[in-house]
Amino acid sequence: MIKLSLNKKVIIFGFIFTFFSSFGQSFFLGLFNAPIRNELDISHGQFGTIYASATICSSLLLIWVGKKIDDYRLLYYSLFVVLLLSISSLFFSFINSIYLLTVGIFLMRFSGQGLMSHTSSTTVSRFFEKSRGKALSTIWFGLSTAEFILPVFVTYLILLYSWRLVWQGIALLIIILLPIIIYKCVKNIRLDSREEDVTRNEKDQIKDWTRSEVIRDYKFYIISLNMLAGPWIITGIFIYQSFISEAKLWDSYAIPKAFMLYSITSILSLILSGFLVDKFTSRKLLPIINIPLLFSLLTLILFKHELSAFIFLGLIGISNGLANVLGSSTWAEIYGVKHIGSIKALTTALMVFSTAFGTALFGLFIDQGFTIESIALISSTYIVVSLILLLIFRKNLQPVRL
Numbered sequence: 001m002i003k004l005s006l007n008k009k010v011i012i013f014g015f016i017f018t019f020f021s022s023f024g025q026s027f028f029l030g031l032f033n034a035p036i037r038n039e040l041d042i043s044h045g046q047f048g049t050i051y052a053s054a055t056i057c058s059s060l061l062l063i064w065v066g067k068k069i070d071d072y073r074l075l076y077y078s079l080f081v082v083l084l085l086s087i088s089s090l091f092f093s094f095i096n097s098i099y100l101l102t103v104g105i106f107l108m109r110f111s112g113q114g115l116m117s118h119t120s121s122t123t124v125s126r127f128f129e130k131s132r133g134k135a136l137s138t139i140w141f142g143l144s145t146a147e148f149i150l151p152v153f154v155t156y157l158i159l160l161y162s163w164r165l166v167w168q169g170i171a172l173l174i175i176i177l178l179p180i181i182i183y184k185c186v187k188n189i190r191l192d193s194r195e196e197d198v199t200r201n202e203k204d205q206i207k208d209w210t211r212s213e214v215i216r217d218y219k220f221y222i223i224s225l226n227m228l229a230g231p232w233i234i235t236g237i238f239i240y241q242s243f244i245s246e247a248k249l250w251d252s253y254a255i256p257k258a259f260m261l262y263s264i265t266s267i268l269s270l271i272l273s274g275f276l277v278d279k280f281t282s283r284k285l286l287p288i289i290n291i292p293l294l295f296s297l298l299t300l301i302l303f304k305h306e307l308s309a310f311i312f313l314g315l316i317g318i319s320n321g322l323a324n325v326l327g328s329s330t331w332a333e334i335y336g337v338k339h340i341g342s343i344k345a346l347t348t349a350l351m352v353f354s355t356a357f358g359t360a361l362f363g364l365f366i367d368q369g370f371t372i373e374s375i376a377l378i379s380s381t382y383i384v385v386s387l388i389l390l391l392i393f394r395k396n397l398q399p400v401r402l
Contacts, residue, residue: 006188007135010127013185014139017078017120020178022146023089023170024112026235026355027259029105031154034242035163040098044243048363051239054102055356058110059349065110066118066345067211074123074189078182081119085111086175093167109352117143118348121328125344126337127189130278132329137274140324141267144317148263151256207400208336211343222393223330224350225386229290230323231351232358233297233379234316239359240366244300247372254309262313262320269321282330283397287390289326290383292318297376297383327351334399 004012022028029051037047069077088107095104120139128135157166214220237244241255276285296315299308331347332340365375 009185010124010189011135011138013182014120014124014135015142016178016181017116018139018142019146020085020174021112021116021120022143022150023085024108024114024116025143026238027147028150028154029108030238030241031151031158032163033239035158036095036101040101042098043367044240045363045367048239048359050098050102051105052356052360052363054106055109055352055359058106058114059352059356061110062114062118062349062352063345065115066348067342069119069122069345070339070341074186075182078119078186079179081111081115082174082178082182085116086171088112089167089171089174093164093171113355114348114352118344122341122344125328125332126340132332133277133325134274136325136328137270140270140321143324144263144266144270144321147266148260151259155253155256205401206336208338209343210339211346214335214343214346219334219393219397222389223286223397224347226286226289226390227323227327227347228350228354229383229386230293230319232354232361233293234320235355236358236362236375237316240362243366244372248304248306250306250309254306255313258309258313261310262317265314265317266321269318270325273322273325277325277329282326282333285322285326286330286397287387287394289322290319290387292316294380294383297380300376301373334397336399
């Protein structure tokens, strides 16, 4: 039997959790947009409003529940998260009204996108120090793998069986597989467990900020403006992928097939960003995080051919890979790891909230008759403004050394 080091067990744990967080991610829930809307007879805007409302509620609860990862053993906390994800998936399969849809989306956003990703990224950010960038890039392969496999596979399953049966299968898979993996990987992990074979230099010690101190620091808001661009814009794109296909006159399989290139570029970006973070620090890489996303929006504005879907999603994948690593490592790098669970709960909640904002805004624009090109132009403007602010304050984004 192969004996794995604690470092590798933490990586495996993080990878599995990011993979299974996909069931609450917008790219996955967006696959069920059309069949649910058709069954409940609701518009794009109504779906967007429900999605946004449920997501906002989940983000508010995440601030409190996410903080508890600083207080409890990882074994118990992660088992709670997995149980909740399984129950939420089963509940989703029984949706037959607008009210149950709201509750179902709330549960999936809270347990999947919220707690699953929060648990994996917080655990790895706290545990690793010297190789934090490479560790984070490795665990986010889990989500990239899901993005590569699931869209086409699940679209086929929905057509072959039903969307309800798909969710019941997901619930069963989660409750059977994940508790075993959790026990094998993190049963010996404590709150003070750290990366093996690393010598710590006292001169490199930085201040460990509390969440209340972070909230009063202006740097937090400058960074957040840039960090949140991807979540709200990409979520809007994923949730309304059917609208984009219809507006561009693309085949219904065009975007699901393009997701494969998206996942490939995301993986390549993850690999590169992990090494770059460990070599140059997250702070120096922040300005480039949304540049590929900006070019993807320009592609959406300028081109109509079906092949442009691959360029469009391929560029989004690059930004997504950068964001997954930088979105976790930056906070630990600037604010320390002692209270990283509490800080990450806040940043994850803001990320989830921004996805609600994006969903509602895109849905409102669509119902008001905006073209996808107009929506892409508005989104591009946000990216440019937030980037300018980051460049102005870039030299001040430093940790406080002890």
